[in-house]
Amino acid sequence: MGTSSTSEPKALITGITGQDGSYLAELLLSKGYQVFGIVRRSSTESFERIAHLTGRVTLLQADLLDQYSLIEAIRQAAPREVYNLAAQSFVPTSWAQPVLTGEFTAMGVTRVLEAIRAVDTSIRFYQASSSEMFGRVLEVPQKETTPFYPRSPYGVAKAYGHYITVNYRESYNLFACSGILFNHESERRGLEFVTRKVTDGVARIKLGLATELRLGNLEAKRDWGFAGDYVEAMWLMLQQDEPDDYVVAMGETHTVRELVEIAFTRVGLDWKQYVVEDPAFFRPAEVDLLIGDPSKAKEKLGWVPRTSFQELVHRMVDADMARLGKLAGAAV
Numbered sequence: 001m002g003t004s005s006t007s008e009p010k011a012l013i014t015g016i017t018g019q020d021g022s023y024l025a026e027l028l029l030s031k032g033y034q035v036f037g038i039v040r041r042s043s044t045e046s047f048e049r050i051a052h053l054t055g056r057v058t059l060l061q062a063d064l065l066d067q068y069s070l071i072e073a074i075r076q077a078a079p080r081e082v083y084n085l086a087a088q089s090f091v092p093t094s095w096a097q098p099v100l101t102g103e104f105t106a107m108g109v110t111r112v113l114e115a116i117r118a119v120d121t122s123i124r125f126y127q128a129s130s131s132e133m134f135g136r137v138l139e140v141p142q143k144e145t146t147p148f149y150p151r152s153p154y155g156v157a158k159a160y161g162h163y164i165t166v167n168y169r170e171s172y173n174l175f176a177c178s179g180i181l182f183n184h185e186s187e188r189r190g191l192e193f194v195t196r197k198v199t200d201g202v203a204r205i206k207l208g209l210a211t212e213l214r215l216g217n218l219e220a221k222r223d224w225g226f227a228g229d230y231v232e233a234m235w236l237m238l239q240q241d242e243p244d245d246y247v248v249a250m251g252e253t254h255t256v257r258e259l260v261e262i263a264f265t266r267v268g269l270d271w272k273q274y275v276v277e278d279p280a281f282f283r284p285a286e287v288d289l290l291i292g293d294p295s296k297a298k299e300k301l302g303w304v305p306r307t308s309f310q311e312l313v314h315r316m317v318d319a320d321m322a323r324l325g326k327l328a329g330a331a332v
Contacts (some may be wrong), residue, residue: 012079013110014037014064015086018055019188020128021051024083024231025057031235036077038062038070049188060219070115074123081238083126084112087158092192094154105157106164113168113176121174124238125257127165129178130158131223131249131290139245143293144245146178162245169243177237182223182249182292184230187311187319194256195316196225201318205274206267207328212274214280218257223291225250227305228314236301246301249292254309262310266317 011028015021016037028035035057036160037050050057062069064086074082087105088094093103109127110312116123134142135151149154162178189196194215201213225248233248264271297303307315 001200003113008032008034009080009081010034010036010077010079012038012060012074012077013083014038014062014084014108015084015128017047018049018085019049019186019190019227019229020085020184020234021083021155021189022053023186023210023228024085024234025050025053027231027235029053029056030200034058035143035211036060036079038072038073044303061188064111067111067114070111073117074115074119078120081124081126081319082107083106083111083115083128084126085128086094086146087161087251088154088204089130094152094157095242098153101153102157105154106160109161110164113174116174117172121172124175124243125165125177126238127161127176127178128234129162129165129180129245130155131180131182131247131292133159133162133180134290136288137203141249141293142180144296145249151294166245175238175243177240177243178245179230179234179237180245180247180292181230181233182225182247182290184248185223186227187268188227189316189317195259195313196320198259199255199313199316200324201274202263202267202317206269207323207324209324209328212276213260214276214278214281215260216278218260218275218277221253221256221289221291223249223251223253224259224309224312226312229305229307233297233301233303236297236303240301244300246297247292247294248303249294250305251292251294252309253289253291256315259313263317266314267321277322278315 011033039059060073062073088101121182132155135149139146148159164175165178168174185195204210260271
């Protein structure tokens with residue numbers, strides 16, 4: 001990144017190559033931070049989401065499964081803030097790889113916290129908690145005090161990560177926060193996630209590259225927001241006088257069916273002619289209704305989402321139309 005002034009704040013992001021990591025890196029750079037990112041040594045690692053930040057962020061090799069590498073990365077970066085966004089984050093994969101999900105998504109949090117404790121206890125820590133911890137919800141809407149009832153190995157692992165963060169905050173007086181983020185999407189979302197699967201599928205059908213879109217439970221409800229809005233809440237948590245945990249959500253719910261309707265309408269198609277509800281895509285244990293209560297984040301952090309659900313879906317459809325239009329050599 002070149003020379004930096006001693007007053008320039010430093011931040012270290014695990015999972016910088018992911019959707020949230022890329023948006024958070026952009027936000028921190030815009031605020032004058034020197035940004036470091038942890039990447040795993042891998043022959044298949046994708047840097048596509050942060051390619052536009054080449055030369056502006058410093059990438060360090062480390063792994064959530066390797067304690068020593070995390071200690072070395074934190075020593076090298078000497079950050080004021082650490083954001084732990086790395087995880088095995090696709091819920092269906094957590095049934096296929098439950099042990100690996102636990103190692104990354106649960107124990108990985110402990111390793112990062114231990115590294116902070118070993119290197120510099122003044123570092124402020126953000127843990128990416130998840131609405132999947134609520135699972136079979138015991139209260140609607142869900143807020144910071146709602147009991148957890150996770151319904152997937154991913155949700156269980158995230159609940160561990162959440163509680164170990166609270167435990168280190170209370171046991172070692174670390175400035176450690178958890179953001180309980182509800183579903184947040186963008187054109188940078190992986191194609192395996194339902195929102196992106198829909199917008200990519202819509203673009204393919206519109207451009208003549210596909211004839212149908214196979215989906216799971218169309219009645220499942222989620223509280224969906226824009227990832228670019230949500231990373232601001234992460235940063236705000238670490239700027240407070242006291243560490244705390246916050247629900248970050250839109251406070252409204254939409255069905256997969258609504259998502260599909262808005263996406264197909266955007267390109268002038270009737271979704272009923274193309275969508276097939278396929279039981280193969282139903283979860284072993286479905287989470288039917290997630291809706292967050294973001295009032296604490298709004299009151300204490302002053303956080304307000306800027307992007308509506310419809311704007312988010314339109315943004316994603318437009319991006320996939322542009323991307324696939326180029327690939328297909330079609331005029332869009």
